Amino acid sequence: MKTRKNVTINDLAAHLGVHKSTISRAMTSGRRHLISPEMLDRVERAASELGYRQNWAASMLSTGKSKAVGVLLPDITNPVFPPILRGIEDGLELDGYFPIMADTSRHPQAVRQAVDRLLSQRVEGFLIASATLADRWLEDLRNTGDLLPAAISDDAQGMALAVAHLVELGHRHIMHLSGPESLSTGLARRNGYLAAMAHHDLPAGPVLLCHAYSIEEGERAVAEYWSKAERGKAEAGKVTAIVAANDLLALGALQALKARGLCVPQDVSVVGHNDMPWLEQMATPLTSIRIQHYEIGFRAARLLIDGLKGAPGSAQATVMLRSQLVVRQSTGMPPP
Amino acid sequence: MKTRKNVTINDLAAHLGVHKSTISRAMTSGRRHLISPEMLDRVERAASELGYRQNWAASMLSTGKSKAVGVLLPDITNPVFPPILRGIEDGLELDGYFPIMADTSRHPQAVRQAVDRLLSQRVEGFLIASATLADRWLEDLRNTGDLLPAAISDDAQGMALAVAHLVELGHRHIMHLSGPESLSTGLARRNGYLAAMAHHDLPAGPVLLCHAYSIEEGERAVAEYWSKAERGKAEAGKVTAIVAANDLLALGALQALKARGLCVPQDVSVVGHNDMPWLEQMATPLTSIRIQHYEIGFRAARLLIDGLKGAPGSAQATVMLRSQLVVRQSTGMPPP
């Protein structure tokens, strides 16, 4: 139904009786000064009159630059990502770049498909939110020579904050609700937990593995553990605190504990991770580790662009952003 | 740093000693049958070997079709949108289209910029999530002849459900927390509220205008109203229920009421709209109107594509999706 055909540079040139290269020059800020002010004015007037817009594809074909960056997102439904995305957008925009997003969590081949499409669009680089470790396609990407800089949260430090907070309150038996081992955050946070426990000379309590960052998984893991404990196969009685790798897991834990008749924080303390929105509105406002969502996206974007501009070393650069403890009402002293 | 230059169709053709037309044919499903199976095999083998990928820009320049659809999002941070986006992705993918997203809530000129960029990318159509009414650029878009089909939630029906629920519980003085007048949902839901009240022969209670869909605005509006009431300028005493145009506004209302020492639902009942995620985890699980997020996105996408394919009438088609009442614990009988 597109009634009006797109106006091309030739149409504009013909309309003004000038050559298209003149139009071209008028449209690029870097070369505007090469033409007379009057001409510039005429061109601009005519352009907006006829509704001319540079054909991005043609321009990109000619210059070889797309000004596009591929952004791989595992799950836009997870509230961690929207702010990261905003950071990315802002970071890219500073240099006239823009993101092309691709959801990678749909079906198994989604990642491959997404990468293919983006490669076909000739994106100049990739930004990958929450990579699954050692994925084959990630390697492939590396091999194409594309940039893969990283801006990540300091997970070790975040877990240290969580554990320190609990230790300070008097806890000694602290359990970890771990995220999927296949995700970089899952592994890093678990290691962070282990290191922090060691740092305090405490025996690393049980580590419960969750297969996804979801409320259901958190609930399942904790419920299973406690019911095993009831049958004497675990010593849940000793655990007085839970450090989760993710807020959703923590929320699930909360539910499981409540179902068991345990009170938070009187019987068990719980700490989440990410400080997702609306936590303060929850039935039990969750103590959590706030990561710098926006900043992560922004820095990653800047890093990529620095690399594209050829800043030395920026390609492999990694920026670690510190986290922060936000104490709410899910943590308190252990039962006497 | 992109070390490896992109392989072109010419490289591939040279490598195989065939003409590029042959390669081109092998790459398009619609014309694969024109070449011999052996040739197809050779081409495919060589393609994956050399890492050839069609240059989308070149292809689009030649065919004039981008297979891209522009998606205008006001605020990806709002939990309503991610599921809509998923629906859009799925709807588009069925025909090989893909979305190019643009956030329109950054700065004042963001919309214009976004539309410009998308037009320059030669998207074949637009999908607009939550349009501000009568916006100039929307008109412009219409004028370019682009398709603007609509898949929306039946706001009138949703509000009717909310009001009916409260009336059934015995409420007669029902207030409305209205969204911004400039947004289509703001207006439609307010009108829906008014109509529903009229339907029950009830006087439309006060309508509080919020200038954004946020917890803060909801809190502000309700707090202001109640404090005015204290000074005798409003009759807050009579209001026993609040129908909000949005869950965030409702959550804000909850906070304001709590601050006043009012209990929900004993003193005042509150109904939200959208049924955002994690509502059941909240301190006061909110009764809300569930809209068909995913379906909205999906249907809108299909509508657009039908239009692009030239299905008659699909361009102006509007699909209305029914909502559903989800009763939780923020609504109950009015105080005696």
Next chain:
DNA sequence: TTGTAGGCGTTATCAA
């Protein structure tokens, strides 16, 4: 300051 010619990687249309 403006015009000219050639090329970017594909596809479409003929011709072989």
Next chain:
DNA sequence: TTGATAACGCCTACAA
């Protein structure tokens, strides 16, 4: 079944 040629819309030397 394959090959040749001319677009597609823009940019970049280089020439005027």
